[in-house]
Amino acid sequence: xxxxxxxxxxxxIRHRQEQTFNEYMRHAYSRPYLLVSALGLFVVFSSFDLPxxxxxxxxxxxxxxxxxxxxxxxxxAPVRRKPVGSEVLFYGVxxxxxxxxxxxxxxxxxxxxxxxxxxxxAAVTAxxxxxxxxxxxxxxxxxxxxxxxx
Numbered sequence: 001x002x003x004x005x006x007x008x009x010x011x012x013i014r015h016r017q018e019q020t021f022n023e024y025m026r027h028a029y030s031r032p033y034l035l036v037s038a039l040g041l042f043v044v045f046s047s048f049d050l051p052x053x054x055x056x057x058x059x060x061x062x063x064x065x066x067x068x069x070x071x072x073x074x075x076x077a078p079v080r081r082k083p084v085g086s087e088v089l090f091y092g093v094x095x096x097x098x099x100x101x102x103x104x105x106x107x108x109x110x111x112x113x114x115x116x117x118x119x120x121x122a123a124v125t126a127x128x129x130x131x132x133x134x135x136x137x138x139x140x141x142x143x144x145x146x147x148x149x150x
Contacts (some may be wrong), residue, residue, distance in 0.1 A: 024079040025141055033073045034133055038126040040066030045102055045122030084147045090140075101125050 043062030047055040074080075083091070102125040109117035 020079050021145070024077075024081065025137075025144070027073075027077050027079065028140075029133065029137055030073070033069060034130060036069035037066060038130050040069065041098075041129060042122045042126040045125060046116075046119040048106075048118035049116045086147060087143060090143060094136075098125060098129060101128055 040062045043065065044059055045062075047058035047062065049055075050058055102121050105124045106117050106121035109120050114120055
């Protein structure tokens with residue numbers, strides 16, 4: 001094997017790795033999955049405003065929607081990888097921030113005397129999740145690249 005052949009093979013490997021990374025990120029940020037997740041989040045959070053038999057049904061429907069969406073998203077993934085510790089920590093912090101946003105808006109709506117404060121907070125939170133997912137994409141790409149997916 002000549003040095004040229006070795007460099008060509010190495011370039012081909014790097015090109016395939018970049019294609020794999022791009023496909024992973026494209027699928028991770030697919031719009032249908034994001035919208036289904038936001039809808040499930042909205043249904044679960046807004047269920048606090050419903051009376052007793054309906055709030056349980058709404059929580060079950062919202063969680064079912066989120067779980068089914070996650071299942072379909074994972075089954076259709078063209079590239080699979082396990083997240084490393086820093087990614088899991090990042091996603092855990094995001095979950096806490098989502099809860100903080102929801103309860104902050106719900107408490108503010110309560111003090112403003114708005115009706116259906118949990119529904120308003122759920123809508124704001126779902127919208128914030130969709131907007132922040134696009135804003136955080138470059139950070140997540142750098143995080144995934146840094147954690148060994150080159």
